[in-house]
Amino acid sequence: MKALVKEKAEPGLWLTDVPEPTIGPGDVLIKVLRTGICGTDLHIRAWDGWAQQAITTPLVIGHEFVGEVVETGRDVAEIKPGDRVSGEGHLVCGRCRNCLAGRRHLCRATVGLGVGRDGAFAEYVALPAANVWVHRVPVDLDVAAIFDPFGNAVHTALSFPLVNEDVLITGAGPIGLMAAAVAKHAGARNVVVTDVSDERLDLARKVGADLALNVARTTIADGQRELGLREGFDIGLEMSGQAAAMREMIANMTHGGRIAMLGLPSEEFPVDWSRIVTSMLTVKGIYGREMFETWYAMSVLLENGLDLAPVITGRYDHRDFEAAFADAAAGKGGKVILDWTV
Structure with missing residues (x-):
């Protein structure tokens, strides 16, 4: 089968032939239909310091996907061939x-699909049945392909009650955009999104952000004044991993404010711990999704009308992966999808 492989310990990816995966008694074999490009995949392609430490070549990369079940192991009872799954x-x-x-x-002891074992950027992928989510209600294929990062957004956004609260989101990458859509859909009063990309801030407005600030030109404090907020933000969702963003978030929270941090910094950085203590702020780290409570929440949000279509800005044949990865790496758009059906 064809697969996108980190074949050598150097920058680049290779579309090549590899053996089809085999399955055990508790596994499921899935024909891949669409995949989403993640920041992790960009790191692996670039072969940066993190990738060099985390990846053993050769490796089929990718972990965001939707597909159709073609075979199940002997002990699998609840999943059937023909089921559409992420x-x-x-x-x-x-x-x-x-x-x-x-x-x-x-x-x-978590092992990452497409990081610690062969992933989903291929014609077929095998997974334990316990890791398979069956879409019982029809979902657009492109949206189903990004359930993994959508889950990161939902896990982060719903970490704290946000009905009628004022929410600050630092970072308008794809997950930040999805978090903004979730926060507004779930009843936040004001949702403010910050970034330095005007293109991504335009997307933030499309998904429902009340205010999108380019922090290269405007401060978060200015945004507060524009909205008439007198005490600061109730909820902070840090999506960028940038030191300046986290510091500014802390500086603009109300007393007793709560911060969920998904953005992964590339290195350690200091923050104002005195402010965290005296303002009695809560800071919670977020990684991945709650299995499978977050997945239920994702499905229900979509059933209830949440629209993620504006977040998907690039669609490519998997054979055009070089152009797709360049699009994703440019940092100006939302999610980029690879089609494996052609």
Whole structure:
């Protein structure tokens, strides 16, 4: 089968032939229909310091996908050939304290699809049945392909109650955009999104942000004054991983404010801990999705009318992966989709 492979320990990716995956008694074989390009895939393609530490070549990359089940293992009962499915890309051990307690998203032995094992940028992918999410209600294929990052957005946005609250989102990348859509749909009073890309800030307005600020020209404090906020933001969603963004968020929170941080910094940085203490702020780290509570929330949000179409800005044949990756790496648009059906 054809697959997009990190074939060599150097920059680049290769579309090449690899053996079709085999499945065990508890596994599912899936024909891939669409995939989404993630920041992780960009790191692997660039072969940066993180990728060099995390990846063993050769490796089929990719973890955002939608497909159709073509075969199930002997012990799989609830999933059938023909089911349309997405996949939870964090494969957990099932034996540690958190897994046994039902907190699988906190497993210390998590293996990432397309990072620690062959992934979904291929004609077929195999997954344990426990990691397969069946779409029981019809979902647009492009949207179903990005359930993994959509889950990151939902997990972050719904970490704290936000009905009638004022929400600050730093970072208008694809997950920040989806978080803005979720926050507004879920009842936030004001949703403010910051970035330095005017193109992405235009997308933020399309998904429902009340105010989109280019922080290269306008401060968050200016945005507060424009909206008439006197005490600061109630909820902060940090999506950028940038030190300046986190510091500015902390400086503009109300006393007792709550921050969910998904953005992954490339290095350590200092923050104003005195402000965190004296303002009694809560800072919560977010990684991945809660299995599978977040997935239920995603499906229900879409059933209830949440529109993610504006977030998807690039669609490519998988054979045009070079152009697709260049689009994703430019940092000006939303999600980029690869079509594996042609």
